[in-house]
Amino acid sequence: MSEQATAHRPRSSHARSQWFDVLDQFLTHRGAAxxxxxxVLVCVAVTLGPALWTLDPNTIDIRxxxxxxxxxxxxxxxxxxxDTFAQVLAGGRVSLAVGVTAMLLSLVLGTLVGVIAGFFRxxxxxxxxxxxxxxxxxxxxxxxxxxxxxxxxxRAAFGPETGIFILIVFVIxxxxxxxxxxxxxxxxxxxxxxxxxxxxxxxxxxxxxxxLRHILPNVLSPIMVSATLGIANAIITESALSFLGLGFPSDxxxxxxxxxxxxxxxxxxxxxxxxxGLAISLTVLSVNYIGDGLRDALDPRIRGR
Amino acid sequence: MLNYTIxxxxxxxxxxLFISFIVFLLLDLAxxxxxxxxxxxxPPDVRERIRQSLGLGEPIHVRYFLWCxxxxxxxxxxxxxxxxxxQFGSGDRLRVQSWATRSPVVDLIVERMPQTxxxxxxxxxxxxxxxxxxxxxxxxxxxxxxxxxxxxxxMVGFSVPTFFTGVLMIVVFSVHLDWFPSIxxxxxxxxxxxSFWFQVRQMIMPVSVLALFNAAQxxxxxxxxxxxxxxxxxxxxxxxxxxREPVVLLVHVLRNSxxxxxxxxxxxxxxxxxxxxxxxQVFKVNGLGQLLIIGIQGADIPLxxxxxxxxxxxxxxxxxxxDLLYGILDPRIRYE
Numbered sequence: 001m002s003e004q005a006t007a008h009r010p011r012s013s014h015a016r017s018q019w020f021d022v023l024d025q026f027l028t029h030r031g032a033a034x035x036x037x038x039x040v041l042v043c044v045a046v047t048l049g050p051a052l053w054t055l056d057p058n059t060i061d062i063r064x065x066x067x068x069x070x071x072x073x074x075x076x077x078x079x080x081x082x083d084t085f086a087q088v089l090a091g092g093r094v095s096l097a098v099g100v101t102a103m104l105l106s107l108v109l110g111t112l113v114g115v116i117a118g119f120f121r122x123x124x125x126x127x128x129x130x131x132x133x134x135x136x137x138x139x140x141x142x143x144x145x146x147x148x149x150x151x152x153x154x155r156a157a158f159g160p161e162t163g164i165f166i167l168i169v170f171v172i173x174x175x176x177x178x179x180x181x182x183x184x185x186x187x188x189x190x191x192x193x194x195x196x197x198x199x200x201x202x203x204x205x206x207x208x209x210x211x212l213r214h215i216l217p218n219v220l221s222p223i224m225v226s227a228t229l230g231i232a233n234a235i236i237t238e239s240a241l242s243f244l245g246l247g248f249p250s251d252x253x254x255x256x257x258x259x260x261x262x263x264x265x266x267x268x269x270x271x272x273x274x275x276x277g278l279a280i281s282l283t284v285l286s287v288n289y290i291g292d293g294l295r296d297a298l299d300p301r302i303r304g305r
Numbered sequence: 306m307l308n309y310t311i312x313x314x315x316x317x318x319x320x321x322l323f324i325s326f327i328v329f330l331l332l333d334l335a336x337x338x339x340x341x342x343x344x345x346x347x348p349p350d351v352r353e354r355i356r357q358s359l360g361l362g363e364p365i366h367v368r369y370f371l372w373c374x375x376x377x378x379x380x381x382x383x384x385x386x387x388x389x390x391x392q393f394g395s396g397d398r399l400r401v402q403s404w405a406t407r408s409p410v411v412d413l414i415v416e417r418m419p420q421t422x423x424x425x426x427x428x429x430x431x432x433x434x435x436x437x438x439x440x441x442x443x444x445x446x447x448x449x450x451x452x453x454x455x456x457x458x459x460m461v462g463f464s465v466p467t468f469f470t471g472v473l474m475i476v477v478f479s480v481h482l483d484w485f486p487s488i489x490x491x492x493x494x495x496x497x498x499x500s501f502w503f504q505v506r507q508m509i510m511p512v513s514v515l516a517l518f519n520a521a522q523x524x525x526x527x528x529x530x531x532x533x534x535x536x537x538x539x540x541x542x543x544x545x546x547x548x549r550e551p552v553v554l555l556v557h558v559l560r561n562s563x564x565x566x567x568x569x570x571x572x573x574x575x576x577x578x579x580x581x582x583x584x585x586q587v588f589k590v591n592g593l594g595q596l597l598i599i600g601i602q603g604a605d606i607p608l609x610x611x612x613x614x615x616x617x618x619x620x621x622x623x624x625x626x627x628d629l630l631y632g633i634l635d636p637r638i639r640y641e
Contacts, residue, residue, distance in 0.1 A: 031460075133323050136624065138575070138616035140582055141597055145331060145609055148601045236466050240583055243468045244598060256468075263472055263587075266487075270476045277469035285464035292460075 025297040032293020035286035042283055046092035057086040057253055075275045079265055084258075088275050091253035095280070098168055098238045098254070103230035105173030107180060111223055114184025115211055119192065128185070131178045139175045143237070146171050147246045164248050168241065172234050180226040187219045221298035228291030232284045239280050255280045306632060313628060317621050324617040325376065329369055332606055375399060376614065384411055405605045413596060413608065414615070420491050421592030425581040428512040432519030433570060439520070440527020440566075444535060445554060455524060462521025471514045471587035478510060485510050489590040511588040515581065519573065526569045530562040537561075564634045571627040575619040 027033050050057075060080045067077045075084035117127040147167060154163035191197060191214075200214050239256030241247040248254050250261060258276035266273060343352070360368060379399055385391070400409040439459075443452040479487035486507050495501050534540065535558055543553045582594030589595070593612065600608035 133320060136320055136617065136620050137324060137327070138613055138620060141609075141613045141616050142327075142331075144582075144597070144601050145328075145613060148604065148609075149331065232464065239466060240468060243583065244586060246601070259469065259472065266472070266476060267480050270480050273472050273476055277472060281461075281465040281469055284466070285461060288460060288464050 022297045026293050029289075029293035029296055031289040032297075035289030035293070038282065038286040039290060042092065042279075042286075043096065046089055046096055049089040050086070050093070053086055053089060055083045055086045057082060057090040058251060059083070069271065076269065076272055078262065078272065079269075084272060084275055087253045087258055088255070088279055091255045091258050091276065092279060092283075094165075094248065094252070094254040095235055095238060095256070096283075098165065098172070099231045099235040102169045102172035102176070102234035102238075103227055105169060106177040106230050106234075107223060107227055109173065110177035110180025110226070111184055111216075111219075113177065113181040115188055115215060115219075117181065118185040118188025119207070119211060119215065124185075127181075131181050134175070134178050137175070140237075140240070143171050143175060143241065144244065144246055147241065151246075160249050161252050168238055168247065172237050176230060176233055176237075180223065180230070183222045183226060184219050187222055188215055191215055191218055221294075224298065225291055225295045228287050228294060232287040232291070235280065235284055235287075309632065310629060313625055317625060320621055321618065322373075324621070325373060325614060326369065328610055328613050328617070329372055332610055333365065333368070375401060376611075380411060383409075387411075401607045401611055403600075403605055403608045405600070405603045405608070410608050410611045414593065414611070417591060417593050417596050420489075420590055421578070421581060421585070421594065424489070424508060424511050424585070424590050424592065425515065425577050427508065428515030429519055429574065429577050431512055431516040433523060435516060436520040436523035437527055437563075437566070439524040441531055441554070441559060441562075443524070444528045444531030444562075447532065452528075455528070459521040459524050462517050466583070467514050467518050468583045468587055470517065471510070471584055474510050474514060475587070487588070489588045491591050511584055511590060514587075515577070515584050519577065522573070523566065523570065527562065527566050530565050531558060534558045534562045564631065567634060568627040568631045571623050571630055574623050575616065578616060578619060 026036075060082060061077070069076050075088060077083055078087070113127055113131065117124045117131075150167060151164065154167045157163060158166060197210065197214055200210055205213075235255075238247060238254065239259065242254050242256030243260045245260060248257055250257060255276045259273065259280070262269070262272040262276065343355070347355075356362065360371065363371075380401060383400060401411070402408065403410050403413055406413065439455050443455040446452055475487045478484045484506075487510075489507050489511060493500065493504060493507070495504050540553060540558060543557050544550075548557070578593065581592065582597060584590070585592045585594040586598055593615075597609065597612045599605070600612065
């Protein structure tokens with residue numbers, strides 16, 4: 001064995017893969033690292049929290065109504081004496097679930113449209129025109145209209161909570177895939193001209209395998225970045241809908257709903273507004289920072305600088 | 306350029322048709338019944354005849370065509386008549402009427418327009434005025450404390466939803482400090498200095514909430530665009546031939562960096578109308594956004610259809626303007 005090889009050994013024993021580099025770069029972005037920690041904390045809190053904080057968010061205790069923060073109720077209580085902390089935890093579960101599910105739906109749609117448009121020249125024109133048309137739709141008004149019109153049908157079909165959940169996830173998903181589709185299409189178009197794709201094509205790889213093995217792994221980084229932006233967008237949209245009174249029913253707390261309900265008691269109990277709003281804002285901020293860090297970490301021109 | 310403009314204008318026709326079709330279809334497929342408001346004592350066969358007389362028995366393409374005629378021909382003619390006082394044709398055309406107020410939808414919209422334009426338009430202007438200097442300085446002093454702070458503030462600006470910043474401002478400035486009124490009074494008339502001051506005070510909060518949100522996005526674009534231009538060769542040439550630094554920055558670089566920013570600003574204008582729905586709701590400004598919410602809550606379908614379609618038209622129109630502006634401002638861009 002030559003000397004050169006032994007000199008390199010300590011490094012290779014570390015098994016530095018590409019993803020290790022990415023993680024390394026990601027953690028040097030302070031905002032992204034903090035955002036990641038916060039987001040994981042929020043996820044853990046809303047999943048495990050209701051098991052530890054055993055107060056039921058819907059228990060009415062009218063003698064303890066409109067309290068400020070106390071030891072028994074660290075975030076105070078609402079006008080019916082329900083514990084705000086338990087409600088924020090329960091609401092976070094719904095808000096995050098809506099955010100993640102809607103993001104997945106829009107990501108799948110966007111990637112599908114983007115890959116097909118970029119890879120098959122035949123579909124490029126029609127699909128991109130379709131994307132342009134969707135971008136020209138006034139999204140928030142349309143979301144409101146869709147929810148107004150189809151709320152009752154879905155409620156009757158799937159029950160009040162599941163029905164609204166399906167509806168909200170579906171409408172957010174189908175109205176937010178366009179950016180992903182555009183980015184993915186651009187990347188696929190560039191990748192298609194590269195030698196390794198040409199090589200794979202020339203040995204007769206079928207399109208399906210070409211896409212799954214060669215194209216998709218290489219467009220993963222823009223997809224991951226738009227996933228984080230998608231979560232942030234979905235959480236904000238869901239809260240906005242709930243805030244306008246068109247989201248979940250009021251006994252089913254989400255962050256937007258809690259904020260909406262507490263604005264009516266703003267002069268009486270102003271602290272109550274802060275908690276759900278802070279939860280939404282910090283979660284979205286942390287997710288946006290994660291996206292920012294991921295963009296830097298996944299960009300090989302910036303990585304290792 | 307003229308050729309391109311004509312082509313773009315022609316492309317907006319199918320886009321508008323597509324959007325109107327979606328708006329029409331959404332409300333058509335929706336499970337509701339226009340005779341639902343009528344008394345339950347009406348027997349089913351009479352109810353069916355009422356539905357027939359409303360034109361609901363026609364096939365869908367006929368109904369869509371009639372709807373389009375109403376929207377694209379009758380209503381614009383009605384508005385023209387109102388504005389000019391001239392009469393076109395017989396003059397007894399249908400009007401799109403709101404189900405809740407029984408008045409023409411167009412009148413309602415004309416009533417609400419000034420408030421929205423004042424509050425939302427002002428906030429957009431303020432946002433731009435804040436954002437451009439911030440973007441310029443952050444790019445010029447990249448990675449300085451100012452740039453870091455600007456990045457953080459803009460990150461916060463578009464992460465924190467307007468319905469939280471608005472509510473927070475109300476809690477701090479109306480409930481605790483009692484500086485500004487929490488509700489925007491649209492019946493207020495400016496007659497003297499005192500009432501003018503009241504108008505300013507009630508506009509501060511909604512305008513600053515929206516301005517922060519807009520400035521956050523525009524300042525990011527401004528910074529990125531400045532950074533792109535600062536490393537260009539022509540900047541080095543200008544410095545090498547001894548042009549003073551303020552002139553390099555504010556004449557050479559700023560002018561070129563504003564080109565993409567201007568198009569972004571144009572693209573954002575319709576979104577401001579959309580985002581204003583929430584801010585108007587928070588501060589109880591009775592503008593277009595609030596009208597839409599009222600219409601949705603009361604299932605006032607003609608009103609909702611018209612407003613949604615107007616928002617769509619705004620988006621298409623400003624997309625067109627942005628594209629054309631880009632071509633006019635940047636001579637390197639040539640649409641063949």
